[in-house]
Amino acid sequence: MSLFGFGGKCEICGCTEDNPCWNPEHGFCGLADDEHTVCTHCAIKEIAEDPETIHRVNDLRKEADNE
Numbered sequence: 001m002s003l004f005g006f007g008g009k010c011e012i013c014g015c016t017e018d019n020p021c022w023n024p025e026h027g028f029c030g031l032a033d034d035e036h037t038v039c040t041h042c043a044i045k046e047i048a049e050d051p052e053t054i055h056r057v058n059d060l061r062k063e064a065d066n067e
């Protein structure tokens, strides 16, 4: 069960349901608007500007694995 629930993509950071953003306080992102174009971690200023916020967490894992 994903927070996105549709298979869309954030047009600001490019995250998807398989590659969401993470914040220690707010958890994983979801879609913030009805058009499903912006995720909560980009739309909510408090989260977007939090240095703890990591966009597209799987990108980091891929780099670490270096497949």
Ligand SMILES: [Zn+2]
Residues within 6 Å of the ligand: 010, 011, 012, 013, 014, 015, 021, 038, 039, 040, 041, 042
């Ligand atoms: Zn985003």
Ligand SMILES: [Zn+2]
Residues within 6 Å of the ligand: 010, 013, 015, 016, 020, 021, 029, 030, 039, 040, 041, 042, 055, 056
């Ligand atoms: Zn996101």
